[in-house]
Amino acid sequence: MLSSKMRVSTMLGMGFALMMIIMLFVAGFGLVSLSQINNTIVINDGNAERSAVAKDMSSAQYRMIISIQNLALLTDESEMATINQERLQAKSEYEALEMKLNQLIFRAKAKEIANQVKRERDIGMPLLDRVAQLGLANKNAEATNLLIKELLPLAKRWRDQLEEMSVFQKSMSEASSKEAIHLYENAKFWMITSLIIGLLFAITVAWFIVHSLMKQLGGEPGYARDMVAKVSEGDLSLVIHTKAGDESSLLYALSKMVESLSNTIGMITLSAQNLASASEQIASSATSLSQTTSEQTAAVEQSSSSIEQMAASVSQNTDNAKMTDGIASSAATSAAAGGQAVQEMVAAMKEIASKISMINEIANKTDLLAINAAIEAARAGEHGKGFATVAVEVRKLAERSQNTAKEIGDLANRSVGVAERAGSLLHEMLPGIRKTADLVQEIADSSREQSNGIGQINVAVFQLTEGMQSAAAVAEELSATAEEVSSSSMQLQGLMEEFILPTTGRRGGRGKRNVIDKTTMQHNLKKHHVIGHHQSSEPDDVAPIDETQFSKY
Numbered sequence: 001m002l003s004s005k006m007r008v009s010t011m012l013g014m015g016f017a018l019m020m021i022i023m024l025f026v027a028g029f030g031l032v033s034l035s036q037i038n039n040t041i042v043i044n045d046g047n048a049e050r051s052a053v054a055k056d057m058s059s060a061q062y063r064m065i066i067s068i069q070n071l072a073l074l075t076d077e078s079e080m081a082t083i084n085q086e087r088l089q090a091k092s093e094y095e096a097l098e099m100k101l102n103q104l105i106f107r108a109k110a111k112e113i114a115n116q117v118k119r120e121r122d123i124g125m126p127l128l129d130r131v132a133q134l135g136l137a138n139k140n141a142e143a144t145n146l147l148i149k150e151l152l153p154l155a156k157r158w159r160d161q162l163e164e165m166s167v168f169q170k171s172m173s174e175a176s177s178k179e180a181i182h183l184y185e186n187a188k189f190w191m192i193t194s195l196i197i198g199l200l201f202a203i204t205v206a207w208f209i210v211h212s213l214m215k216q217l218g219g220e221p222g223y224a225r226d227m228v229a230k231v232s233e234g235d236l237s238l239v240i241h242t243k244a245g246d247e248s249s250l251l252y253a254l255s256k257m258v259e260s261l262s263n264t265i266g267m268i269t270l271s272a273q274n275l276a277s278a279s280e281q282i283a284s285s286a287t288s289l290s291q292t293t294s295e296q297t298a299a300v301e302q303s304s305s306s307i308e309q310m311a312a313s314v315s316q317n318t319d320n321a322k323m324t325d326g327i328a329s330s331a332a333t334s335a336a337a338g339g340q341a342v343q344e345m346v347a348a349m350k351e352i353a354s355k356i357s358m359i360n361e362i363a364n365k366t367d368l369l370a371i372n373a374a375i376e377a378a379r380a381g382e383h384g385k386g387f388a389t390v391a392v393e394v395r396k397l398a399e400r401s402q403n404t405a406k407e408i409g410d411l412a413n414r415s416v417g418v419a420e421r422a423g424s425l426l427h428e429m430l431p432g433i434r435k436t437a438d439l440v441q442e443i444a445d446s447s448r449e450q451s452n453g454i455g456q457i458n459v460a461v462f463q464l465t466e467g468m469q470s471a472a473a474v475a476e477e478l479s480a481t482a483e484e485v486s487s488s489s490m491q492l493q494g495l496m497e498e499f500i501l502p503t504t505g506r507r508g509g510r511g512k513r514n515v516i517d518k519t520t521m522q523h524n525l526k527k528h529h530v531i532g533h534h535q536s537s538e539p540d541d542v543a544p545i546d547e548t549q550f551s552k553y
Contacts, residue, residue: 011208015205019198019202029190051173072131074135215249224254236265240258269493272490272492286475290479293468293475303372306373309369310369316362317358317362352412357405359408363398363399366450373390404442407439411435412436
């Protein structure tokens with residue numbers, strides 16, 4: 001509806017504007033009526049003044065007639081002089097009043113009566129003067145005769161005209177009074193009617209504005225204020241009562257907002273609880289991972305030490321193989337020279353036998369170290385897969401070295417037996433000696449390859465150690481971050497407890513609110529960034545192990 005879309009200030013402005021228009025209409029109508037009444041009063045005052053002037057003229061004319069009668073009857077000159085003076089004064093007053101009356105009258109009827117009065121006065125004034133002169137001359141009989149026959153009848157007509165003028169002006173005054181009364185009654189009626197209409201209109205406008213405001217608010221303003229105050233205090237458990245079918249009022253919108261806020265706060269609270277639980281689990285897992293990584297790091301370091309020992313043994317084996325190779329070459333040369341070298345060869349073969357037993361012992365130790373390395377690689381999990389492959393290949397090399405050493409030992413034993421039988425069999429020993437030299441060369445080559453493989457294993461173990469240390473650092477940072485996330489989730493739950501939900505009621509007091517420090521939150525974000533950086537950079541820091549490098553083993 002239009003009223004629901006109209007602003008309150010607009011409605012109030014329109015209502016007061018219409019009321020002002022009605023008030024201005026009533027005031028204007030009253031002013032016009034008062035002006036008409038005032039004009040009527042002015043006219044009435046003029047009529048009354050003209051009537052009074054006519055009466056004064058009649059009185060002056062009457063005094064002149066009385067004075068003339070006295071002059072016609074008296075003979076005392078002093079009295080006659082006094083009476084004549086009164087006559088002249090009355091005459092002067094009459095003439096002045098006549099002049100004033102001529103200035104005041106404006107109606108045609110009044111002017112007609114005034115003209116008749118003037119005609120009678122023009123005839124009567126000379127007669128008055130003549131009778132006065134006769135009386136002053138003591139011609140009383142002649143003055144009385146003229147008075148009775150001519151002046152008194154004229155004076156009567158003259159007075160009647162003046163009376164007619166007075167009556168006419170009086171009738172005009174009465175008509176003006178009636179008109180003024182009529183105007184007053186008419187103005188009173190219309191002003192009362194206008195006031196009643198204005199009052200009814202004001203009541204209608206007031207009802208319309210109140211009804212529109214109540215419809216927009218949805219209830220009493222005090223009730224709406226109380227509901228908003230409770231919501232501002234965090235009370236979301238309140239029930240806002242609205243009228244049936246109300247879907248556009250402020251209270252209806254407030255109830256929907258409270259419902260939406262309740263759902264949102266409930267979801268946030270549940271999420272905060274889940275976040276706290278998850279962060280605790282992450283912290284526990286990170287702590288366990290850190291401990292496991294530390295143990296694996298120690299095991300890898302121990303394996304690295306064993307591999308270094310094995311590298312030293314292989315290096316010594318290589319040196320022994322080189323020495324054996326030199327001895328075998330000398331034996332072959334000496335055998336070709338003669339039987340004297342046979343005994344030296346026998347001694348050399350015995351020495352070879354002792355060295356072969358040492359090689360066999362080194363192979364056994366290498367096998368044990370390979371087994372230990374495989375076990376440690378299994379403990380390392382995903383990080384030890386390459387190391388496990390290397391350990392298997394080392395174990396195979398150790399087995400091959402052991403088998404070769406066993407073969408060389410058997411051969412050396414047989415060579416010693418053959419050398420002891422006689423120099424006659426020396427020419428038969430030369431191929432064996434040459435074969436022994438070849439085998440020793442092969443052992444030397446195998447030892448060099450073992451040395452290279454052990455060096456690669458050592459590099460891989462070093463890289464694995466660094467990876468374990470980085471993983472331990474990441475696990476510690478993850479644990480610290482999980483604790484901070486748990487603390488933040490607890491603070492978030494504290495904030496949520498400031499609200500009163502419909503299902504749970506108030507879960508916390510109205511004390512000081514737990515505010516999350518901005519610096520703490522920024523620190524948490526930096527922690528998360530550091531963890532992400534470690535997780536993304538660690539795989540690139542570990543050099544890949546090419547398994548094809550060990551295919552020859």
